[in-house]
Amino acid sequence: MNADSLDGRLLFAIPKKGRLYEKCLSILAGADIQFRRHARLDVCLVLNHPIALVFLPASDIPSFVGKGNVDLGITGHDVILESQMHEHVTEELRLGFGKCALQVQVPEAGSIKTVEDLVGKRVVTSFEVLSGEYFGKLDDIFQLSGEKRTKIDYVGGSVEAACALGLADGIVDLVESGDTMRAAGLHAIATVLETEAVLIKSRIPKHEAHSSLINLITNRIKGVVAASKYAICQYNVARDRLPSAIAITPGRRAPTISPLEADGWVARCKVDFTYKRASTLDPPHGKVCIFNVEVDAVK
Numbered sequence: 001m002n003a004d005s006l007d008g009r010l011l012f013a014i015p016k017k018g019r020l021y022e023k024c025l026s027i028l029a030g031a032d033i034q035f036r037r038h039a040r041l042d043v044c045l046v047l048n049h050p051i052a053l054v055f056l057p058a059s060d061i062p063s064f065v066g067k068g069n070v071d072l073g074i075t076g077h078d079v080i081l082e083s084q085m086h087e088h089v090t091e092e093l094r095l096g097f098g099k100c101a102l103q104v105q106v107p108e109a110g111s112i113k114t115v116e117d118l119v120g121k122r123v124v125t126s127f128e129v130l131s132g133e134y135f136g137k138l139d140d141i142f143q144l145s146g147e148k149r150t151k152i153d154y155v156g157g158s159v160e161a162a163c164a165l166g167l168a169d170g171i172v173d174l175v176e177s178g179d180t181m182r183a184a185g186l187h188a189i190a191t192v193l194e195t196e197a198v199l200i201k202s203r204i205p206k207h208e209a210h211s212s213l214i215n216l217i218t219n220r221i222k223g224v225v226a227a228s229k230y231a232i233c234q235y236n237v238a239r240d241r242l243p244s245a246i247a248i249t250p251g252r253r254a255p256t257i258s259p260l261e262a263d264g265w266v267a268r269c270k271v272d273f274t275y276k277r278a279s280t281l282d283p284p285h286g287k288v289c290i291f292n293v294e295v296d297a298v299k
């Protein structure tokens with residue numbers, strides 16, 4: 001592929017690996033953005049739209065979009081703030097995945113119990129800007145200056161090992177399930193930021209003509225995100241069991257029930273945001289799926 005083949009195309013940045021990668025691929029598939037990515041190629045042309053996908057590290061996407069090299073991108077809200085690009089990009093849409101929190105963590109068995117205890121000590125993190133701002137404010141409150149201020153050191157990964165290795169008194173790192181933190185003998189004492197994946201748009205539009213394509217892509221992704229919160233549940237049930245089935249899957253006004261060819265059986269179709277858990281009717285959330293099961297025992 002040469003640079004000419006990108007001419008006039010909308011450039012859309014996608015994380016090339018890591019936590020957000022797989023979910024981004026499902027979003028692209030759900031929005032019917034078709035492409036074939038050749039091994040080791042980080043730029044590829046979309047087959048059914050004048051778009052080129054650019055696969056980049058999640059942490060580089062805010063600056064590519066912010067500086068206008070790329071028109072649209074998906075990345076974490078955390079890395080937008082960390083790269084100080086929030087004034088150069090517009091967060092068009094929260095995507096509902098990549099949810100986690102940037103937290104201050106210290107050894108569970110140690111003497112540091114609060115962030116105030118950690119002020120003036122050593123903090124290791126991959127988020128040196130956000131951590132610097134957070135502890136900078138605390139240093140100011142405690143009127144610490146020079147050597148007495150909290151020392152923020154950067155590491156690129158495995159942040160959770162820093163306390164055990166004697167590099168830090170506390171760390172600032174992302175927490176989702178908390179498994180990494182607990183495995184390292186740490187616990188959270190404060191939250192710096194809540195984050196999730198977002199769709200961002202450059203504030204420096206390259207081509208006016210792209211705005212309708214950006215709207216189309218944004219609306220399609222909006223649809224994918226909305227659909228991922230719902231489940232469609234369809235099941236067949238004996239008519240005499242219908243009252244107990246409807247108690248579990250009620251309609252907003254009236255339940256949709258269709259007659260079946262089999263005597264005494266009906267079909268019930270329901271689209272919903274939250275299902276009551278039941279052994280026989282339990283569609284997984286985050287998926288649009290159709291169950292066509294014969295429900296003969298409603299508990």
Ligand SMILES: Nc1ncnc2c1ncn2[C@@H]1O[C@H](COP(=O)(O)OP(=O)(O)OP(=O)(O)O)[C@@H](O)[C@H]1O
Nearest residue numbers: 017018019020057058059076079098099100174176
């Ligand atoms: N445990 C997690 N749970 C949910 N989202 C996460 C988690 N860790 C990271 N993220 C989100 O994914 C983004 C990218 O993180 P990830 O660790 O995948 O980065 P990466 O660019 O692949 O870096 P690395 O070089 O460490 O592999 C983060 O900025 C955050 O928004």
Ligand SMILES: O=P(O)(O)OC[C@H]1O[C@H](OP(=O)(O)OP(=O)(O)O)[C@H](O)[C@@H]1O
Nearest residue numbers: 157158159174175176177178179180181
């Ligand atoms: O709360 P948890 O569900 O355990 O997730 C948190 C971990 O996930 C991220 O790291 P990642 O695994 O992406 O690797 P990294 O250390 O190389 O950044 C983050 O930096 C934590 O270490």
